[in-house]
């Protein structure tokens with residue numbers, strides 16, 4: 001078929017939708033986007049659509065493959081070729097020569113992961129249409145496979161489009177959503193790329209590192225509205241030490257190509273080296289870089305969803321003209337269509353570059369993989385070893401860490417026999433992560449401690465540290481020098497089934513694992529009495545035996561059976577009635593808390609402002625959990641000028657008074673990080689947050705830790721710390737730190753020099769301060785977390801503190 005005939009047959013997005021993608025105030029929802037793309041795929045020999053699976057809320061999650069018909073005919077061979085290029089250990093010279101002659105370059109363009117950054121969801125339709133119809137582009141598709149994810153969050157696209165449509169033409173047009181645009185994690189859907197907890201992350205991760213192995217990943221974003229019009233790489237310093245120089249230069253090359261195409265087209269306001277750095281791991285532009293893929297990000301200035309904004313040049317915050325910003329934007333009206341146009345030019349610039357420099361991209365990809373393997377062979381370090389339980393406190397955290405690595409296509413091996421490495425002996429069953437593998441950077445960066453050093457006193461773009469053995473509470477030992485062992489490669493790790501040991505109908509749990517908290521929730525939900533006896537939990541009877549037998553087998557913990565005897569301690573007789581407060585601010589920490597509770601079978605009721613204001617909370621609940629939110633955010637919420645009245649105003653005085661009455665009446669209030677400030681002031685607690693009042697960046701002379709891991713020492717004697725080790729690592733993200741007086745008790749205290757991974761300025765200020773506090777108030781109690789016990793679903797090592805707080809510290 002000739003291109004002309006194709007053009008006649010294929011419907012443009014405008015013809016299908018009835019408006020041009022990017023038109024003012026007009027948005028296509030997921031049904032419209034997917035219908036258009038499916039139709040295009042049916043009619044164009046260049047476009048193929050796969051459904052990778054279902055989104056969190058059940059929408060089809062699509063991947064487009066756009067390449068020449070000849071390449072589509074041999075697509076399986078092309079995928080096999082990418083897999084070989086990704087792992088140079090299996091690549092013979094003859095195969096490489098053959099691949100160099102025929103293999104197209106493969107790029108992935110991912111749109112709309114952040115749903116309010118909506119232009120790319122619309123742009124993708126035009127890009128696919130142009131790739132399928134414009135002869136100048138179609139002729140490149142012999143040398144190139146373009147993978148495109150039209151929306152990385154179809155649920156969120158629909159959430160945002162329906163909100164926008166509902167309030168179009170009202171004072172709330174283009175305003176904030178009162179809830180998250182991903183069911184659980186909102187904006188953090190782009191903070192999940194190594195932990196891989198959510199449905200969408202799982203689908204894309206499998207496609208990326210098992211199926212397609214593209215050489216370039218381009219993640220299309222938008223940022224605030226009042227700065228430069230488009231950020232393109234080079235990124236800002238610092239550069240993560242695990243990134244190869246050729247990879248960094250490759251990223252710079254793509255960014256320069258995009259910028260020059262934009263300026264060639266007369267666009268202005270394109271900037272390099274804005275606030276996005278090359279330090280962080282966990283975003284969709286950063287995790288692929290640890291897999292030798294060129295990870296590119298663009299960030300366009302936003303509009304009010306689809307409504308234009310007009311700027312005078314003086315009201316903009318732009319850098320002066322310079323090498324990183326040769327053409328400042330003159331101001332004027334900025335529209336959705338402008339973002340679509342910029343993103344389209346940037347995407348097509350990448351398409352042209354990758355097709356033209358096909359061989360350079362292939363050779364670079366192979367070279368990066370080869371150097372990663374060589375670096376690992378020479379032993380800097382040689383391997384990490386994760387000894388098996390009982391050397392691990394929580395067998396599921398141990399297997400979970402290995403499975404996180406496996407999800408990122410890191411090779412993990414199991415020792416079939418004991419072995420000795422660097423003078424230490426490890427038992428059979430130890431997991432070994434050799435560094436001589438292509439995705440070494442991913443494994444190493446997740447297993448080692450981060451040492452962030454600010455450049456020009458700038459804070460990191462996101463968090464500074466993420467070391468999994470710390471966050472997950474898993475022992476992982478680095479081995480610097482080569483060793484040999486009898487190793488078997490594994491696909492997944494499950495903990496050895498646990499069991500009930502000993503004789504008798506009374507059962508003792510040491511409560512050291514998260515699996516035991518799940519079992520406690522199941523026991524209480526079944527009406528079984530659980531006694532908190534010193535540092536153990538005690539239950540009795542045949543039904544408890546059945547529940548514990550099942551749970552121990554599934555989750556790898558051991559229960560001791562003993563003869564029935566009298567036991568002193570507090571006894572819980574049913575599952576505490578847990579309320580989880582959901583402010584109308586789209587609170588991400590609330591979403592993660594909800595997700596973690598659901599993973600561990602902990603039932604909860606979501607409560608909103610109106611539920612709190614109604615009062616009489618003690619009749620309905622035993623525990624109230626306030627997620628991380630400022631005191632002001634809790635009390636005042638979003639102003640009614642920005643959001644419809646039913647979502648405005650926060651919990652207000654009535655809600656705050658009801659919470660106070662709840663605690664004095666015997667309830668347990670659990671405050672996560674920022675919400676501690678609310679409890680301290682509203683309940684007059686004898687506690688001071690010494691970091692309250694806001695350090696804002698490393699340039700100031702105040703304490704600063706933007707996302708780091710600290711060690712703390714735990715004190716016993718509270719239900720919150722039952723089963724928790726004497727010391728552990730906690731996650732700190734601009735968190736609180738407390739001094740206590742009177743009846744308030746510090747349950748976790750910072751030692752000298754507590755920093756384990758990330759960055760902290762003036763860490764000595766933490767010494768002796770509390771990270772976790774329990775305060776009796778009236779006949780109830782308040783538990784203050786100066787940390788993130790469930791941070792982004794990563795911190796398995798501190799989930800237990802939150803579980804104990806809601807299960808065991810209930811009245």
Ligand SMILES: [Zn+2]
Nearest residue numbers: 114117221222
């Ligand atoms: Zn974004």
